[in-house]
Amino acid sequence: MAPANGDRDLTVERVFVGAGCNRIVNNVSWGPSGLVAFGAQNAVAIFCPQSAQILTTLPGHKAVVNCTQWVPTNKDIHKVGHRKMHYILSGSADGVIIAWEIHPSKRLWRHALQFPGIHKKGVTCLTNVMICDTVAICASTSSDGIVHIWELTFPSSDSGNCQVSCLDSLSIGSKPMVALSLTKVPGENGGLLLAMGGLDQKVHIYFGDLKGKFSHVCELKDHSDWIRSLDFSQLVMLGEGKHNFFLVSSSQDKTIRIWKLASSPASELKKDDTGLTAYIEGPVFVAGSTRYQVSLESLLIGHEDWVYSVEWQPPIFNGSNLDQPMSILSASMDKTMMIWRPEKNTGIWMNVVTVGELSHSALGFYGGHWAPDGKSILAHGYGGSFHLWRDVGFGSENWQPQRVPLGHFASVFDLTWSQSGDYLLTVSHDQTTRIFAPWKNFKAPDNKVMWHEIARPQVHGHDINCVCLIQGSGNHRFVSGADEKVARVFEAPLSFLKTLNSAWAREQGNLDILDKEVQILGANMSALGLSQKPIYLNSARGSPTARTTDAVDSLETIPDAVPTVFTEPPVEEQLAWHTLWPESHKLYGHGNELFSLCCNHAGTLVASSCKAQSANVAEIWLWEVGSWKAVGRLQSHNLTVTQLEFSHDDALLLSVSRDRQLSVFVISKTPDGVDHKLIVKHEAHKRIIWACSWNPFKHEFATGSRDKTVKVWSVNKDSSSVNLLSTLPQFRDSVTALSWVSCDPSGCVSLLAVGMDNGLVEIWSVASRNLEVPALSAACAIRFDPFLCHVSTVYRLRWREVNGSESAEVLQLASCGADHSVRVFDVRVK
Template structure:
């Protein structure tokens, strides 16, 4: 067999070379690579152990896989589906509020990624099927807005919040890949854009509408085909509506799966840290970095008008996490000042007031409180902190002197900082609450709890 070698280049191409005995030199037999996009080229490449596949890795941790097919004296390279994901710290994630059909995550790699099931021939596997936001700042937080629309809000290392709507092309491809019926969503999306594009030197995803419709767009979608004109040489829009029956390749993720940005929310003086939405999607709560009480204020936004309605200035330092109760009546916030606050929300009149809180010098949490969550029935909420302690509190029990007490018989002390904690969405055997806690070292611990039996350890999922 002829000697074959593989090379990768920063010009976005990979070349398969075979040695020609007659010419005594290597001849390129096949060439593959990315076309368009804003990425750099390939950093390296390799053959699979069986020699039937080639793998390339490039900028932003992307992997590219091709299958080698030899037909007569010709080599064909067939692109294959391969897993992809974040290449830096994941800061936040949330499930689609409409029965959890997909998962959205944000990372310091400056992207928002959408993960869902790929169903084919009785096989199911999880893949990245969309990249709604490719930003110029490190992403920090996100939240879905309501359950009757595919819309989310995200915050990054900047002072503004950005709101995104799903485009038609994504919904159609999502239905084909996951085999989930989204006809109702597609029907609602008839007036929405086909996709989105980020202009050169821009940070906002601009909507791109179907060329056949009489719509005005914020980006140039119809350009001069003459390559000698400026528009022909430097096309601003990379988006092209595509039909997908399998998870998209990296070049499609970069160019064809962006969601259009529909709104920017201005109001914070420093970089965004946390955001939350109530169950109905009518109110958004957000917070930013802060070193004094005025900057630590939580801003409540009306999603009908996209205007701020209230500033809740209770905490002294950065509010790092917020959660609305499942019935939307309460908003819980935890802060770097070692305190938590519970607000009562009047959704009808867009009002809120402080219901109860603990002070910074409370005896229960001695370090920053990182995380909080409501139980599914809204009877309890839970807090976890850097001091490695988890406490459970009653929602409706209120003291007269702001000296709130946890309701558990014994608090839970773990072996590392608690960075995430949540209740499961239902009770399990013997009327117990199911609690999952994530630690700073990457471990995930599973417990049951109720007021009578306190904490009972189930199992540990160790960090990889």
């Protein structure tokens, strides 16, 4: 086909990524570059704590990312100076380890190499230590019961390539190791100490030479449950050639143990050191030319649940010396992080800082990490969220919450723009509905507007599959459908409307009219996590009080939900309970889990469908907005209707289904209700049809299918049949999402966004000619760079509608997918 729009070029810039962290223990790593790496489904994501934005996602893994590790680490940065290049190691659930090359200052990243596929099961932990400027020794452990030792060689210049080789493999047995830590023994020949712990409740210490050959030298048996985390301190010099190492370990027995490895020359080793003396004073082993006596320095008790993570504070340069602060950070499933330090006078280790919360919402922390400068601490939790605190005190410590990237921690199945395009509403199988918006009065140093999660309207007890915002005038309302077979209607409370004004830097006076109409400030969550009860304004206006109809309701609601008007982007603790929207209606009728929803452009009708294996269950229901009565049941399909969409004049309703059929219904409003008539039922594709989208100005629509094709159709003027206008060239994978937008008011030139099962996105330029016989030509305008795209199935694409006062030269496209992420792109039309 000839190019449809050859005189126009498109450029794409990704302006936002929202994604939650995989809920896995060793998944996060904070590197000396100041950037944080974490696994988000199959991708490695990188975020900047200063801007609270995800910078990129790195595609390459074919399974869930279990662990990440920066090379060099915060401990080793002094050994390599100020490197321009940093590296990230990532391990996934299929046993694959990948090294990524990162240029932090230039914001450049690339796939450096993939380790040989030796692990047969998921990689659970990675650790490394720098031997010199260009060589690192790494260790990886897997649930296959093997620990591999690797030598990773970096190029001395920016243009070289990395190399990796396996130096040794240690067979652990039937109880795998899940925690590792490496450190370098001082001396010219030196050596390496490797600590590992896991399901056998012991800490094992191995000694190896720089060639990577390791042997077991010691085991520590005091823990009474699985070992979850290990970390060696930096070397602590004592003078006269003596030194100490400290090893900290944490366990599911809720305790933390600090082990001291005190050195002395190997010549001082006595014959009875491995007998009675070792029993009384602790184990003794020899590492090269040095003898080490291991003793329990301290037992730390304070957490009330499993301690998943412990980490020494990164070393500090003190003139020409490198000092190891005696400070440990721990993170626990009791949803607290603690900083431990020895008391100055007695030397007894004490908990000096506690952050987090113990409450009904406690879901626990999977790990805690120090910033390179030791001034900030980061936790990642069971809810896929990050929690960041920074010491902002002068003279005394004062740890305050900071902004972090937020997002879903399960597949994001649907999204929609608000009526005016102010924000993006998303739903996910993490059982939440979230709102993302640009915050215009919180800007980065380069004056770039940053996106943030500003509300979490629905926190549910079932996986949420679909959503639609009610179009037309009036307050913000949406309908969501979940696996519970019920559609629920929510209406924006006053606290959200005022927060939205803050996000867009509007005057609060603009809310005078709504202020009189909206008497609900927020919502409370019921004990079962299904209904959200309204919190009304009292007579004093602005002071919320929960008005419930009876005593039962007041007992069911959670009392500490406090609706808040935010003047800056909220953090996780504020979003989780204090930004809920009240539920106004429930829509009963479908027999199975809700699958698709759409609203007409006038805001008067909502159409819904559910999962179906028969024609009766596959009915499309029509609901009247306002009364919320069922006003129509449309029959056509035999299997699940996968997507619904009204034409832009609301005259036609398009549906596509797993039965490979498309259907077009004429919808008309009558004094008695709504009339509907099936005018077309057509087998359009050879496989499941996943997506459909209308031309914004005409009765033309596109359908996308698992058969890797997109077809463009037109409805005849008499609305009696459809004609196939064009079949686009076959795509590289199943087509799972479509969205059509116009570039000019005439509608003759438009853009069709196509999302695929492999996560990639393409934009096609479509031109139609106003002839008696419809004609259409299309050409691929741009293929998104894989580093911009999703790494798994794209579930939905939505163009933001351009308002009359806005330029059509910059269009915004939103996408969501199975990789847990929500993305927003600026598409510039030149």
